[in-house]
Amino acid sequence: LDAPAPSHLDPPPLEPLEMRPAQSRGLRYQHLAFSSGYEPHEGEPGRERWLGYERNRTAHAWLLQHPGRPRPWLVCVHGYRMGFPLADFLGFPAAWFHHELGLNVIFPVLPLHGPRKIGVRTGDGFLSGDYVDTIHLQTQAVWDIRRVVRWLHVEEEQPVGVYGLSLGGYTVTLLASLEDELAC
Numbered sequence: 001l002d003a004p005a006p007s008h009l010d011p012p013p014l015e016p017l018e019m020r021p022a023q024s025r026g027l028r029y030q031h032l033a034f035s036s037g038y039e040p041h042e043g044e045p046g047r048e049r050w051l052g053y054e055r056n057r058t059a060h061a062w063l064l065q066h067p068g069r070p071r072p073w074l075v076c077v078h079g080y081r082m083g084f085p086l087a088d089f090l091g092f093p094a095a096w097f098h099h100e101l102g103l104n105v106i107f108p109v110l111p112l113h114g115p116r117k118i119g120v121r122t123g124d125g126f127l128s129g130d131y132v133d134t135i136h137l138q139t140q141a142v143w144d145i146r147r148v149v150r151w152l153h154v155e156e157e158q159p160v161g162v163y164g165l166s167l168g169g170y171t172v173t174l175l176a177s178l179e180d181e182l183a184c
Contacts, residue, residue, distance in 0.1 A: 014151040024085035030063040038140040046132035060109040064098040079166030081123040083114030159183035
């Protein structure tokens with residue numbers, strides 16, 4: 001608990017697999033997909049089961065990005081049972097962040113949520129599955145979001161802040177203990 005870094009290795013740079021336009025609740029956004037690349041450590045309990053969650057291997061994020069001059073980024077990390085644009089854009093004041101505050105906003109999808117889900121509902125397998133999966137979910141979530149944050153720094157050279165709701169709040173707290181370059 002005093003030293004989380006050994007459990008959270010530095011991830012490689014993010015390379016987008018796909019970036020396509022989409023729309024939800026009147027907001028036009030880009031749907032980013034990339035290979036997560038996360039794997040539990042060799043010999044870790046539940047490793048093979050976790051790697052068997054095929055849909056979870058592709059990470060997703062929704063981007064609200066202004067054209068023109070670069071702007072600061074806000075990374076919004078959703079709560080349990082979210083991970084779809086409709087829920088994420090309502091759960092956070094997405095339009096206000098983007099239009100009124102003028103921020104670029106990105107919503108990474110947590111493992112086992114949204115298009116990464118393994119059950120009938122988004123989030124199935126987290127808190128309702130094997131507890132080891134909960135550990136892998138949090139470790140992969142931080143891995144994926146660190147890749148997003150570093151990609152934004154390289155691509156945009158703008159300040160990046162993070163904001164989480166519920167499960168996302170815990171996730172960004174853990175993230176902040178590992179990433180020194182966060183603006184807030």
